[in-house]
Amino acid sequence: MSILEPVGVGAAEEEVYRHLVTLRAATLDDLVKHIGRESAEIRAALDGLLERGLVGDEGAIGYVPAPPALSLGALIHQRQADLRAAELAVAALAEDYRTARPPADVVEVLTDRETVRRRFLQIQDAARHEVRSMVVPNLTIVPHRENTAEREALRRGVRYRALLDRGALAAPEMVTDVRASLAAGQQIRVVDVVPVKMMIVDEETAFLPLRTDRPESPASILIHRSGLLAVLIAFFETEWERAVPLPIGEDHPGDLDDLDRQVLGLLLAGLTDQAVAGQLGLSLRTVHRRIRQLMAKARVDSRVQLGWVAARKRWV
Known part of the structure; x- marks a missing residue:
């Protein structure tokens, strides 16, 4: 060429x-x-x-x-x-x-798997300003690493904000993917539970599953600009305000090494010790040792106190 x-x-x-x-x-x-x-x-x-x-x-x-x-x-x-x-x-x-379009066409139903995947990427390719997303565990139709449109949109300067279900962090290599997304410029916050996976592009379109009880089903709905879309945007913004910024992959002052920051960040994000070990490729004994060292460095006796000191010292 x-x-x-x-x-x-x-x-x-x-x-x-x-x-x-x-x-x-x-x-x-x-x-x-x-x-x-x-x-x-x-x-x-x-x-x-x-x-x-x-x-x-x-x-x-x-x-x-x-x-x-x-x-x-x-x-x-x-x-x-x-x-x-x-x-x-x-x-x-x-x-x-x-x-x-008549009012009935405000909601568009898609059932074919390939059509759903193609439209999922197309609406991101058309994004001009912002993409909001809500991420649940076990994405099956378009796994995170197959969302090539996200990386291209970020390069174009499109703002991405993602609300992440805390349980999604336990998926294999998810933390690695999240760190890459943060490095690319995406903003990510964590909530205890994301009720439904959803993507909102600009103020134009929302994309979400037709059935929330069947995560393997490709059936999805596109909601075009309407009062219904305005409600979904308002819901996202409300959840965003109460969500916690993801404290991994960022640079902060302090006297911790990178592994300590990763362990502490995942703990504060709500992962179990076992999940932290799995994400970072460590043994459970190493994770426990790191946590004890962090508590000793913070001069505290509990993990709750550790979180408070970490915030005050800007360790995360």
Whole structure:
């Protein structure tokens, strides 16, 4: 694939243009000699470059490249304008779709597994501002590591906030995944129980299962902008306010090493000693020893006191 393909320059055209930039001027025979492509292929590439204003034909001198910053910059600006026009057209179509839809279509039911997976990724690809999610244990339809759209949206600058069921932290390698999400910029808070897995994209769409008693079922519903969606957003925000920020994967001052912070963070997130050991790949004896050392360092006799001292000393 050509690096310049997004602005309409094909691979052969880019190769010819790059050689012209290096040579500053060249005839057709020169280019055939330097590039090694067929004369007809290079001629076709030159015709395309001439049409786009990327090269000029100076007769006996040969072909001369236009300044890249000027000529390619113009193509980029034009492509940006085209994309902006397309974005506005899509927004207008979406508004027409929303206003033309009868009230019964506020809720869209999806039952096919592949359709559900595809739509789950599509609504994140369309996110412009924020994605709110509620995460339950044992995700089956789209496991966390298969949510490639999340990583791409974060790179685009979309804000992600996730409410995590405390029980989900006990899943194998979940803490590793959570730390990676935090490092990528996601905000994560923990609550004792998340009643239903859900995703809300911008103020436009909510995605949640049709049946909460059958986690293996792909049947899902999409709720479009409506009073019902406003209620779900308000519910998320209420839960977010009472949730506890996840104290792992962050940098804090203090005199603890990284493993101590991880052990303490998982304990304060509500995991059992056994779950902490499993997540960190430690023996239960090592976890107990670390906790005793933390309590000794904090000069306390109970884990409740340890949590209070950890907060005061900003260990987590």
